[in-house]
Amino acid sequence: MASKREKISDSCSRCLSSKASTQDGKARVRRVSIEGNIAVGKSTFARLLQSACPDWEVMAEPVSHWQNIEGGTSKGTGASPQTTVSNLLQMMYQDPLRWSYTFQTYSCMSRLRTQLQPPPARLLSSEGTPVQVYERSVYSDRYIFALNMFELGCINSTEWAVYQNWHSFLVEQFGHQVELEGIIYLKAPPKKCMERLENRGRAEEKGVELDYLDKLHVQHERWLVEKTTEIHFEKIKQIPVLQLDASVEFQSDPEVREQFITKVKTFFNTL
Numbered sequence: 717m718a719s720k721r722e723k724i725s726d727s728c729s730r731c732l733s734s735k736a737s738t739q740d741g742k743a744r745v746r747r748v749s750i751e752g753n754i755a756v757g758k759s760t761f762a763r764l765l766q767s768a769c770p771d772w773e774v775m776a777e778p779v780s781h782w783q784n785i786e787g788g789t790s791k792g793t794g795a796s797p798q799t800t801v802s803n804l805l806q807m808m809y810q811d812p813l814r815w816s817y818t819f820q821t822y823s824c825m826s827r828l829r830t831q832l833q834p835p836p837a838r839l840l841s842s843e844g845t846p847v848q849v850y851e852r853s854v855y856s857d858r859y860i861f862a863l864n865m866f867e868l869g870c871i872n873s874t875e876w877a878v879y880q881n882w883h884s885f886l887v888e889q890f891g892h893q894v895e896l897e898g899i900i901y902l903k904a905p906p907k908k909c910m911e912r913l914e915n916r917g918r919a920e921e922k923g924v925e926l927d928y929l930d931k932l933h934v935q936h937e938r939w940l941v942e943k944t945t946e947i948h949f950e951k952i953k954q955i956p957v958l959q960l961d962a963s964v965e966f967q968s969d970p971e972v973r974e975q976f977i978t979k980v981k982t983f984f985n986t987l
């Protein structure tokens with residue numbers, strides 16, 4: 717009997733679109749980000765996608781980098797130099813006024829690095845619809861988190877002006893390399909995200925309150941549903957968005973998982 721993974725992969729090859737090639741005969745790799753509130757289930761959903769189709773490459777959000785920033789070596793009193801390690805995620809949650817701007821510079825830089833990684837060879841030689849899937853993006857860094865921190869007063873107007881200036885410069889300089897073809901928006905009520913956040917129990921998030929998740933929810937709705945957020949990049953203004961109801965418990969229900977995968981495949985084939 718075929719395993720679940722084989723089953724999903726079989727159905728994957730059954731609904732391939734014809735190969736869209738570039739001039740050098742390589743497959744055109746689509747780039748899609750998964751967006752959504754904290755603990756809505758992006759990483760969980762990303763793992764589902766990774767196991768569903770070999771043509772999809774999922775790139776995780778680099779949270780562990782934010783939790784372990786190696787500082788310079790500190791010279792003690794004669795003892796061997798020690799490397800200091802700081803947890804910027806924790807610092808940002810503990811003292812957002814002091815650390816939010818620093819956090820956004822680092823998170824955005826790490827997202828940029830992720831989005832600049834070339835697709836693996838297996839995607840370039842794919843006969844199907846190869847897709848690089850990112851957990852969040854340089855766009856949510858600005859239009860969800862940094863904007864929210866500015867509106868909360870944790871980033872002041874000078875910091876916000878500086879952030880926007882270098883963000884626009886970098887995105888324009890890297891141009892096509894950091895564009896996206898689509899966005900998957902995982903949506904759930906903030907209360908559901910709060911439940912999941914508490915169950916997950918990530919130490920740095922102990923002080924996160926429902927009000928913060930409410931505000932992030934509003935930012936996602938403004939950007940991806942109402943389209944009232946001012947966006948500064950033409951392609952991102954018109955980007956196709958697949959909205960999925962992430963409040964359903966797909967982990968325990970194979971049918972729900974299949975439905976999600978089918979929707980995602982159909983979406984990818986339109987990009």
Ligand SMILES: Nc1ncnc2c1ncn2[C@@H]1O[C@H](COP(=O)(O)OP(=O)(O)OP(=O)(O)O)[C@@H](O)[C@H]1O
Pocket residue numbers: 752753754755756757758759760761777912913915916962963964965966967
């Ligand atoms: N559909 C789901 N049904 C039930 N529980 C879920 C579902 N998706 C995720 N979870 C659980 O919710 C918690 C948060 O999920 P996950 O870590 O995937 O969220 P995330 O959106 O990636 O979080 P973050 O915003 O911090 O990156 C985990 O404990 C996970 O097991």
Ligand SMILES: Nc1nc(=O)c2ncn([C@H]3C[C@H](O)[C@@H](CO)O3)c2[nH]1
Pocket residue numbers: 754777779805808819820823856857861862865921
């Ligand atoms: N302030 C802030 N800016 C960001 O760009 C950002 N991206 C993610 N996060 C927080 C949410 C989760 O706790 C945790 C993992 O997603 O990190 C962010 N926080």
